[in-house]
Amino acid sequence: MGTAMESTMAGNIMRVLKDYSGLFVQGIGFTLLLAFIAVTFGTIFGTFVALLKMSSNKIASFIGTAYIELFRNTPLLLQLYIFMFLLPEIGINLSPFAAVSVGLVLNTTAYISEIIRSGIQSVDHGQTEAARSLGLSHVQTLRMVVLPQAMKNILPALANEFVTDIKETSLASTFFVGDLMTTYRTINGATFLTLEPLFIAGVIYFVLSFTLSKLVAYLERRLRA
Amino acid sequence: MIKFEHISKRFGSLEVLKDVTQQVSQNEIVSLIGPSGSGKSTLLRCMNLLEVPSSGRILFKGEDITAKGVNINTHRQKMGMVFQHFNVFPHMTVEKNITMAPVNVKKMDKEKAHIKAMELLDRVGLKDKADVKPVKLSGGQKQRLAIVRAMAMEPEVMLFDEPTSALDPEMVGEVLEVIKDLAKTGMTMMIVTHEMGFAKEISDRVFFMNNGVIAEAGTPGKIFEEPDNDRLKEFLSKVL
């Protein structure tokens, strides 16, 4: 009996793959796109939030810290819900995909700002002092001396954040935004199959995440060499 | 050239400098000596405001650089600083280490900055290292690079904070030679050092610091041969 069930399942998986391969490809595309948007904009805003937090101005520093703590200490799914309902409330009407993107970006910003802050702080303070003693401004020092050196630590961590986000974006499927979990939900709705499309999605997530993490680890070793 | 008046510096409750007043004239070479923790580095770092004095003022060529609204970056261009741990920029080539500040701060023409850098490197025997990264340099070479990096800004004063303390003994000489050459050009210098022989040889005046004050200031002859201060006598008996 066990073998009978296994063979039906194998058959179903083949059938789902055959009928819905385009949907899986699309799901992978949206998942990667969401992670890419989150990390790209998260890096831009995260740099800004990191600088706020490290500012000697107490108010700026408080705002930076508050932002980071707020987003890191509440669930992402709750944040996504809030943006979904808050944005229309304040007169911003976005597609679900755009609204989810905003939520993911703001959430990722908090995590990335900590990556950037620790990257910056890993650079010996003597580097800053030498640059300032040559007459470089605070901004020039950051741009030409500190950030290029911090990159060695920041880049691998950003790449890991991208891998994390690939998995986190699955929460966005709650709002049917076309990502890989949305693919599962669509197939589930059409075929009433659950485990089969879940297994397929799981394998895809695993392969994406595993290969990218290994790639990052490899690049990290190269960068440090 | 530099006057500092009633400089005090506190880190929290710790008073590191206590109402220090002195001056350094143009072309003068002053060494700062004294026991560890006496405030030598802090005083030196106050000169270019890497440490901001808690009170007192610093006049550079008559201008109060501790006043509100002063652009400290323009003053720092005129004061080169050399650190104990070199602090050369590891991500830039030797040549870029030198040209970076003149090009970006003084807006010097790149070609001109390059020629100047090569001249300076030649002077300290590092011309053939222009295109390597600092990891490839020995400690002595790094410190020579740090000195010419500061020189490239054509400063009017050079500040040295224990420039040879982090070096292997066999490399101390080459760095001291570069500083002595600089002295011959008439550069105004303040040098924190534990090399008493060097201080004696190069200085016009020596400041002995103890417990946050300049306990005695005078010519090397006076400081090393006929010290008045008891703490200085004790210090010299330990280090000489």
Ligand SMILES: Nc1ncnc2c1ncn2[C@@H]1O[C@H](COP(=O)(O)OP(=O)(O)OP(=O)(O)O)[C@@H](O)[C@H]1O
């Ligand atoms: N950023 C800082 N925060 C707190 N305390 C400091 C700081 N910098 C220096 N100090 C303290 O100030 C005192 C004087 O330090 P300073 O570095 O000026 O001494 P020094 O004479 O240069 O000593 P050394 O010969 O060991 O270099 C020391 O007790 C030191 O611990």
Ligand SMILES: [Mg+2]
């Ligand atoms: Mg010191």
